[in-house]
Amino acid sequence: MGDMVMHSIETLRAKGLRVTEQRRAILEALANADSPKSAEETFSALPADSCDLVTAYRCLEQFEKAGVVERGVRENGTKVYCLGHGHGHHHHLTCRKCGSTERIDLCMGDELEKVAEGFGYTEVSHVMEVFGLCPSCT
Amino acid sequence: MGDMVMHSIETLRAKGLRVTEQRRAILEALANADSPKSAEETFSALPADSCDLVTAYRCLEQFEKAGVVERGVRENGTKVYCLGHGHGHHHHLTCRKCGSTERIDLCMGDELEKVAEGFGYTEVSHVMEVFGLCPSCT
DNA sequence: ATGAGTGCAAATAGTTTGCAAGCTG
């Protein structure tokens, strides 16, 4: 089990959440993923019968609240998750056709926060996804 | 009827799309909106019996393909549309609680495109939404 | 006239909820 997963588990405990086999499996799956995954995708990446799909949805939601995963949105609106700790906040470039992704470290979170504060907004967060056609799909 | 709507109608014609009463109504509704609207919201903003909800979905989709509206995604994944404000690609800051929005002109489209091209990607587009708690909801 | 566009009904996809039973701390 990677550092990522162990650290996430610590965080869960620290927040009073329980650590079950299902949650471990989901964290493992996310840790092994090279791109953000939807609940369904995370679920299919799990060893057979690890848990119910509904549980995947519920855990991912909890994980997000606990801050161990970051949530994004695909071009079509599906929510996607990826383990955040250690990776830092980042974004993804996704191929519209084949779905392959690249990590993008470019982010203007700070600027956004500044602008938002200018409007008097607090607890600012943002979601950004970049899409295109990858070399092999062009 | 505003310039916005007229210009959009021109564009539709130019792309070989037909101009119906329903489409005019939808364009009007978007023109009067001060923030991006979902298909359902656009539909409810229409004068009674302007058209079917399904038609709203279909038109918005066509409008996006034709380039007369820009599409975004809410934090929860619902798709939203707005008339390209005088062409300026821009983003929105949305209050998580009351839904009010502010326009944000900050955008790093160019940088993104450059990065994406570095990966060999073409036809790059991006979606970004910023969320927070507005002054009155804090 | 002819094919794009529309309405209505019904199907999907993604996600959420209710409730009884199971397991963690």
Added chain:
DNA sequence: CAGCTTGCAAACTATTTGCACTCAT
């Protein structure tokens, strides 16, 4: 042992599709 978690079924929301009919060009 209390109550967070899970599984299963069912409900829901947002969106899409099939088909016959209508209307813009």
